[in-house]
Amino acid sequence: MDPDVHLGVYICHCGVNISHTVDMDECRQFAEQRTDVRVARDFKFMCSDPGQELIKQDIQERGINRVVVACCTPLMHELTFRRACQGADLNPFLMQIANIREQCAWVHNNRELATEKAKAIINGAIARVRLHSELEPMRAEVNPATMVVGAGIAGIQAALDVAEAGHPVYLVEREASIGGHMARFDKTFPTLDCAACILTPKMVSIGHRPNVHLKTLTEVEDVQGFVGNFTVRLRERARYVTPDCTSCGECVKVCPVQVPDTFEEKLGPKTAIHKAFAQAVPNTFRIEKQGRPPCKQACPVHQDAAGYIALIREGRFREACALVRRQNPLPFICGRVCYHPCEQDCSRGNVDEPLAIQNLKRFLMDWEAKNLPRPDPPEIKERRTQRVAIIGAGPAGLTAAHDLSLKGYPVSVYEATDVLGGMLWLGLPAYRCPRDIVMRDIHYIEQMGVEFIRGKALGRDFSLHDLFAQGFGAVFVGTGAHKGFDLDIPGEDLEGVESGIDYLRNINLGLQQRTGRRVAVIGGGNTAIDAARTARREGAEVTILYRRTLAEMPAEKEELDDARAEGIDVRWLTAPTAIIGDGSVVTAIRCVDMELGEPDASGRHRPIPKSHSERELPFDQVIKAISQQPDSDWTQRSQGNGRGTLILTRWETLEVNPDSLQTGVEGVFAGGDVVSGPATVVAAMGQGRRAAEAIDKYLCGSPLTDFTTHLPPPNPREGFEERPHENALPYSKTPRVPRTIMPQLDPRRRIHTDDEVNLGFTEEQAQREASRCLSCGVCVECLECQRVCEPKAVKHDMTDKVDEVKVGQVLIATGHQLLDSRAMQQYGYGRLDNVVSSLEFERMLNSTGPTGGEVLCKNGEKPRAIGIVHCVGSRDENHHRYCSRVCCMYALKFAHLVTERTDAQVYQFYIDMRAFGKGCEEFYSRVLREGSTIIRGKVAEVVPSQRVDHRGRNGYLLMRCEDTLVGRFREIPVDMVVLCNALEPRADSVSLAQRFSLSRSPDGFFLERHPKLDPISTMNDGVYIAGTCQGPKDIPDSVAQAQAAASRILGLIAKGEVLIDPIRATIEEKSCSGCRMCNAVCPYHAITFEREQSVSKVNQALCKGCGTCVSTCPAGAIAGAGFTDDQLEAELEAVLV
């Protein structure tokens, strides 16, 4: 007995809802006997006014200070009875509901057991409420700013209503324009209003209202806070066009990429830069980019390959050449000798063969040489005074010189030999890389104002110190790797044994160089092939000896094929053990056969000599081409002189910072083969480019970080695994087109000349090859749109923006999607031409659609008969059990429009006709009168007809069904079938529900708080739902729901304040040991550790009252108001009685 506790128990009959199953008298008598219960009553309807009055009277007259109401679920009437208590000046939190309806009377049919259970539930509530204490609800201000997620008709309407009242609205839409599904419809049932005519004025006024903050291409990433005070994180995807866009459409004319338009249900094309539709809001174009094309990503200088290929396809060679030159300082050379990593990653390789990207570039440069003999050097915008010295005129040095010169620096290039180009001239044979080609690229760079100083070598003619003394601000060292490796076998000092690189240099410089009659080339790289083919042209019989097999050979396959075509013999798995001479001259090589063992560190199989396989092969010259290394002697003679020291690796290469490429000497940068060891032209160019960026930063005094020249490499080919872009066919279904082969000089002729072997593409060949490109990622960055944009609104370097917005309430109006009827194979969608979805048909009917409003079969003919199938995927146990609600009516609308516009006969196949709304039944009658044929029966299948009709046409479709009114099987011939696909929840509704703590009903649509009494609220206070995200509905219902939600939102804004249940955790500091376990479990980071007092504290504003910390605290120091340990334990004990 507690003299202070005066309990009143009120048991509700709920009409007969409860009393039907639960014995009211028994419950009341049971309650009367409980300790401290002063009064127990049962009543027909406790929630009615007289019922509530009973409670109030007892509180006021009999001093009741604890109330138990045994009735329906607390989610229904807890607030009602709390208010009743409050009306009688009793703290509302001293009332407890015993749920004996939903969780007792309605779920049991054994009266005895149900009564027993009801008694236990009441007992639990009594035990619990005894321990309740007075609580005060928390008050919070309501931020009047509101967020509407989804800008279809529902979202637009709600946003307008809230904005009209003068409050700020954030309207968030993931697409580029607002309008949603409605913007794609033609007419709307039953009134036949034009959808655009009634929607676009609303869209326009969204654009005009200053207090509507329109966020297109934006998605919600995260939601924090509570009703009245939400913080929402938004991610706005880059549009690549600024609001300066005047929507003139010039960019569309020059965009070379066309992909299927999703707005048109892929029935028509769109360009990569486009506006969704004529009346789009915002009236700004947008560039669709779905990732960087793999070819561009793979290239060390990030050449816009897909861009110039698209321009070649269009025959716009001049623009394509300019684009090549934008990223590539040595385009002629790259068109010939690049090892084209772009082709290895080309998505086309997933279909058939990669594009011939290198050959296309070469074609362009050949075209340029013919048509634009003197390309203008690029404009240099600003001039700088600090001078930069470049050592070595190879590809790395030339690239650095080009880039630095473009940035305005005066550049001097020092070259040790008398020719420019480095390895391009000294190492590459002329038949691969003609000298006039090399000179063309170098002339272009020279024209930019770069000074070339020939015959001056670092360490021989000058030192690094001299350069700084002459006033150079920075130095780039790109001296290459010109020293051939030795074989380390006996006989290497014999006459006739030389290194491949020396051999090639002597030939290329026209110096004295003997070539033998029978030449052995040792090695399997490109230098070996180059040396072999050069010796072949000098008239020798050439054999290449390689110690591994073809699979391990590092040389390019095309080069090897060409070499063999020229009659060069290749012996795999053969290694020399000694070079044998007669006196001082080579006569033979002693070789041994090899076999492959386990893979070594480089992943290649280690060759192992076979025993007793030694033999001698006769040769009179041996060319060693196993690898090169830098000649590092100069480093001894040229050091930093107080600026630091050059450090060499064990491969004799220079050690540099991997990001900035700066050497141990301040202001001295290095790149190319001298850093990486022998590598490729384009890799050296990549390093030259990075060094130029670093030198620019160095000279500007910026930190040597955050480089942009190399695009971030993670997740190579991400997003291109199955298809080149979202709207494209998967690789497996893309038609195959073989790669165009470049014509070559006849091998019998070419071994007698230094003429170029590859002859180049014709314009037709190039365009044919370019048309194989799949336009990975849609926009291929040809930058043509940027060129023609008058207001300079195109910005290809835009990035996604993440923004945080504070709002008081959120309306979710994210809409629906259509079921993909491919799953229902019997209808042939996706397999048979002329079986279309409802939305496709809608676009076809639309005067701005792909057919200009004409109903046409795929072959362009007008259909003679059209069959419309209702309930595709809805009211179907295999797909969705629910009715999609709008299909019957829009199917009738289709029938009307088809009858109005064509001579086609229309057949409707329905299960039940649902003309539920205002004016719908009348519309149904009207369409019937217009002569549509209505057949009651579900279509079993649609099959292509094998027969020829009386007009001699075939190719029509047969719809088979059972006419359930006539009771006969029917087969109707039609030219077109329209499927009324079910509306279904959007694919991402699960993740959206998680972000907003929404529940979903079994059909997947968002769950309202109550299906009848609160259809727009959710379980999350302050978050509302409207439109088809809540369930299938038509436009009037969506708008009505949106307006209802807006009025709820405005109501709360007007109130200005929300009361929040004081269900919060508090920490008793005395008991807190400071273990901080609660800090870690709180999902809202509401608990922080106070270092000074060594205790944890709860921030009441952040706490949401889940109680996880309460159950975690090992000291029992945390109490969760309303759900304390004592209260729960008392309830537990009581229900178990």
Place this chain on the structure above:
Amino acid sequence: MTTATSTQTFTDTIDKSQTTPVWQPKIVAFLCNWCSYTGADLAGVSRIQWSPFVRTVRVMCSGRVDPTLVMKAFRLGADGVLISGCHPGDCHYSEGNYKAMRRVRLLRRVLQGFGIHPDRLRLVWVSASEGDVWAKVTDEMTETVRNLGQLRLES
């Protein structure tokens, strides 16, 4: 007695003529407010019958269920304990249900040490729209506990 049709549950099979009441299991269910309690309500609204031997206790989140509460329930005479929360990823409080999941895993092992069969404690996920699931879960749990028999703890 009601004439309303109902799904067949074991309660229908109880022989009412018996004078000495047969042992019936006592099961306590802790339901989270947002998903499972609403789900159990939905079973009621849809009139889906479920076991009358399951008594529910509402908590805000399944993460609130303290291991000591479960132990106390067994000590107070419960033969089985159900904890029901939102589906993983759907927790109203983001991750309370994961906390519950970890605790229950451990607790089931601890229970064995006390001689309590781990199947007497079960954690389930029931969403606000899964009234039928809730009914099925309670019936299953009742059947499990019935098969395990009355829990006798030595004090």
